[in-house]
Amino acid sequence: MTKLKLGPITEDKPVKVTIDLPGALHRDLVAYADALARENGQPTADPKRLIVPILERFIATDRGFAKVRRAQR
Template sequence: MSALKISALEDDTPVKVTLDLPAGVHRDLVDYGKAISAANGGKAVEPGKLIPEMLRRFMASDRGFVRGRKRGGPA
């Protein structure tokens, strides 16, 4: 068999993380979920569903972090 383009799959099993948020940040997340609802005509999105996507987008937009990852190490 020839070499495969995909050699291994990353473990994408969800990891449960518990953290304490400042009350103001939680209120903002609730409001953000309501804003998504208003824009899309659906029900409000829970903060727990917003946080992973916000973190993913933040890290993807951090140029220093992305450059560091491309070099194979921490940012």
């Protein structure tokens, strides 16, 4: 089985954010939530809860962004 880049979703105080997603992206989030639940032996998380960890992971691993941040310091 392929190891997903996200780990278990931790509980955190929610913050209300409203965005419009393309249907295809929402379907991918639902599929990812299902795969993540199976991989971690947890109930399927609400796909909306994946958005923050995915963005955090993306930003943390973006070398170009890291270079810009280092240059700003």
